[in-house]
Amino acid sequence: MTEPLFIYNTLTRTKEKFEPLHPPLVGMYVCGPTVYSDVHLGNCRTFVSFDLVYRYLCFLGYKVRYVRNITDAGHLEGDRDEGDDKFAKKAKLEQVEPMEIVQKYTLGFHEVMQLLNTRPPSIEPTATGHICEQIEMIKQILANGYAYEVNGTVYFDVEKYNQKYPYGLLTNRQLEDLIAGTRELGGQDEKKGRLDFALWIHAKPEHVMRWPSPWGWGFPGWHIECSAMSSKYLGDTFDIHGGGMDLQATHHTNEIAQSQACHQKAPVRYWMHTNMLTVNGTRMSKSAGNGFLPGELFTGAHPLLDKAYSPMTVRFFMLQSHYRSTLDFSNEALKASEKGFQRLMSTYALLENLRTGSSSSSNIKELEEKCYAAMNDDFNSPILLAHLFEGARIIQAVHAGSETISSEDLVTLKKFMKGFLFDVLGLRSEATLSNELMEGTVGLVLSLRKEAKDRKDFAQSDKIREELNKLHIEIKDSKDGTSWSINQ
RNA sequence: GGUCCUGUGGCCGAGUGGCUAGGCUGAGCUCUGCAAAAGCUCCUACUGCGGUUCGAAUCCGCACGGGACCUCCA
CATH class of the missing domain: 3.40.50.620 (HUPs)
Structure with a gap:
């Protein structure tokens, strides 16, 4: 405290x-x-x-x-x-x-x-x-x-x-x-x-x-x-x-x-x-009949919805406004939340394999304090999220090699990113299909793709990528090899 | 009618009087066989009119707009 x-x-x-x-x-x-x-x-x-x-x-x-x-x-x-x-x-x-x-x-x-x-x-x-x-x-x-x-x-x-x-x-x-x-x-x-x-x-x-x-x-x-x-x-x-x-x-x-x-x-x-959740500026209520059932949202089965939104997208959407403000419900806002949430989660996953240096180019300790300050100010979750996105930016920068982080600061960063994202905001990663079987199978497919790439058979490698994309498995090529994630 | 809250960029949404919130979208660039991802850059707003102040999105007044409660609803 x-x-x-x-x-x-x-x-x-x-x-x-x-x-x-x-x-x-x-x-x-x-x-x-x-x-x-x-x-x-x-x-x-x-x-x-x-x-x-x-x-x-x-x-x-x-x-x-x-x-x-x-x-x-x-x-x-x-x-x-x-x-x-x-x-x-x-x-x-x-x-x-x-x-x-x-x-x-x-x-x-x-x-x-x-x-x-x-x-x-x-x-x-x-x-x-x-x-x-x-x-x-x-x-x-x-x-x-x-x-x-x-x-x-x-x-x-x-x-x-x-x-x-x-x-x-x-x-x-x-x-x-x-x-x-x-x-x-x-x-x-x-x-x-x-x-x-x-x-x-x-x-x-x-x-x-x-x-x-x-x-x-x-x-x-x-x-x-x-x-x-x-x-x-x-x-x-x-x-x-x-x-x-x-x-x-x-x-x-x-x-x-x-x-x-x-x-x-x-x-x-x-x-x-x-405060109230609103739809087109009017309070969502049972009597007004403008309410969304969570189930309709998770399946997308509602005339006003363009698509389905996952429970964590919805939670993230809610946390992006302060609890004492009205929050207006819209497809556009939900889509924005979906993207933002997924970026935060995929960036967080990089945290495990980050290279450390002798010093840090960002003030990690200060960022942690800002997170506490945001929540101490009447549970201001949107401000907290802004700071966590700053944390995400740092993680990406260190990952890309344009910034550095000391091993001591990395421990701090890991601790508070995990603490605030999961313990406080109650978010959780929804890409849960990555079990052993999946790791092995996708790994095998990707090694075949690499062989195709090595012999410049791009038609074959693109086809593999395309097919995996259809299964919502997203491929990212980088210098260090190919990584994949499940994109829901 | 009464009691309140509120009006921020293409969208969502924070803002304690002075120093770019943040997310999403769009445009350009870097990287790359091509993608994707990521990074960088740009688009920099505060309903209107007055007032206080050296200085206001932020305080005060008025106007206009939106909403909530006063009937059941988280």
């Missing part, structure tokens, strides 16, 4: 020096997916961003407990505490049990996360697995006087809460402004205040996913799970809470209110929010 790490905190709207409550331990909670449908690329961006955060904290030596939940109950269609349960609706549509929906999309989510090479969280708790904890928490909030029950449904009393704590803290908004933005309560409403939200919801007879509670059969509201599970695994106050920006105004605002009302402490020290 050379320099201090700075994190942009949504609470204060500034970059703050990161100081964990109990170093070297760090507690981090990230809002995970609601598993009632496939994750789309926008969802993935958030999880890749927090994977970067998790990886870098670990890289710095922190012992991180990373909790990311799976929402598998209690999420209604609207946030007015009425309407259909998302899982029940989907289950009806697919004619299966709600828990089959949960299982199906949880597995799909994990598969995508693996392809994108995100590290699994330390704990991945589900809402249905923590009903007791949620009920206990609601009881405490009731006991503290910040909630009330109506016909088996328990509501959070926002106005009462606001008398003691600032409710609109996270979005810097006043309660009056918030109320002005909501509709009038009708005669059939059970809630007292327009902003009140449900902690526990009375289950109608046809509702399958239901649990007994002090207020009768029902199910938890959407927001309470995160409060209950984060405090259970990370404590009443913990270091980092993350999620997409779209959760900031409602979900996270309510989370803070619930936790504060229950424990009488601010739950989170650093709030982090990732």
Whole structure:
């Protein structure tokens, strides 16, 4: 840990020096997916961003407990505490049990996360697995006087809460402004205040996913799970809470209110929010129907896609923008990422067989420091990548003989290139077919080609190269001989 | 309407007031039997108008454009 790490905190709207409550331990909670449908690329961006955060904290030596939940109950269609349960609706549509929906999309989510090479969280708790904890928490909030029950449904009393704590803290908004933005309560409403939200919801007879509670059969509201599970695994106050920006105004605002009302402490020290992935400048979202499924991207099966893009290309594409900026999705941008990523990987492969000299023509130590500085500045991965490309330039130059590197610097270069590319950015080479059999076979073919070249039979040597190219095996002739790589 | 964010070269995308971000694309050159790869060079931008300043893409104001949230969404 050379320099201090700075994190942009949504609470204060500034970059703050990161100081964990109990170093070297760090507690981090990230809002995970609601598993009632496939994750789309926008969802993935958030999880890749927090994977970067998790990886870098670990890289710095922190012992991180990373909790990311799976929402598998209690999420209604609207946030007015009425309407259909998302899982029940989907289950009806697919004619299966709600828990089959949960299982199906949880597995799909994990598969995508693996392809994108995100590290699994330390704990991945589900809402249905923590009903007791949620009920206990609601009881405490009731006991503290910040909630009330109506016909088996328990509501959070926002106005009462606001008398003691600032409710609109996270979005810097006043309660009056918030109320002005909501509709009038009708005669059939059970809630007292327009902003009140449900902690526990009375289950109608046809509702399958239901649990007994002090207020009768029902199910938890959407927001309470995160409060209950984060405090259970990370404590009443913990270091980092993350999620997409779209959760900031409602979900996270309510989370803070619930936790504060229950424990009488601010739950989170650093709030982090990732920005949206956009398509043609508009947010990618499920309801807008402009979402890309990761699978469509990896196979190219989508009308807006020119071709398939590999998972690492997609990850690299995401890392090329800062997590707090919007990132616009386009074929051109993805193609650029594909090329850049492949160049970085093929250049990295040269690192193993680099000749060393008595001195270095570039300042390797300084470059390493710049990499740390980039990440310490609120996880600025695009800047880090710019520095890694500088590293790639040096590797190529040394390889070509126009620059030199000392053996000591080569060790440093290897160490941080590997560390940042693979451990921090979580990239991995996708040319995995180079096993022993391939080495031998391609080697044999190339030796035949060399014989043809030696007798100036270029028709033959070009034909071999052409055929290998068709198999995506790329040939590079140089003074030292011929090398090959798999070009996907 | 309310609360905010944002406007950078062909495309994507960083930028802490002064010194070329970076990637991709395009053009030229070097290397080379030809390719490919790599290297070098070039195309050097900051929505507009004011203001602060010795100096602004960077700070302030106004205008215009784009977006997000205030209804479910990472």
